[in-house]
Amino acid sequence: MALNKLVVVKVSILLFLVGITVQVNAAVSELIETNEYKSGNGKACCDLCACTRSIPPQCRCLDTKDSCHSACKSCRCTRSYPPTCQCMDIDDFCYKPCIQQMI
Incomplete structure (x- = not known):
């Protein structure tokens, strides 16, 4: 009986720690994926832009930068x-294009 209670307590602690780890990981991912690395230079530019042929077009910049x-x-x-x-x-x-803005 005491052994069962000990197992239940250990499993509960393990699940609690896993839950905290998942929440912290999600918070860190969200921070990294949002505006954490935005540059403050105020210059919006894109060298590689892809658009659909729809009207209006749906365009997305495919540049990867720091x-x-x-x-x-x-x-x-x-x-x-x-x-x-x-x-x-x-x-x-x-x-x-970013190249034009450098000139």
Whole structure:
């Protein structure tokens, strides 16, 4: 009887710790995937933009950089160092190429 209670307590503690780990992992992932790595330079640009042929078009920037442009609402970054980030926004236009803005 006492052995069963001990097993129940150990399983309960294990499940509690797993739950905390999942919540912390989800919070960290959300922080990394949102605007944590946005650049503050204010220049939205995109060198590789893909659009559908629909009207209006649905366009998405496929550039991967070390940060997302400042106009990006949904930025996803890898957990690597340095991170590689990609803007996940879908717009009805493409931003100007970044190469033109450097000149």
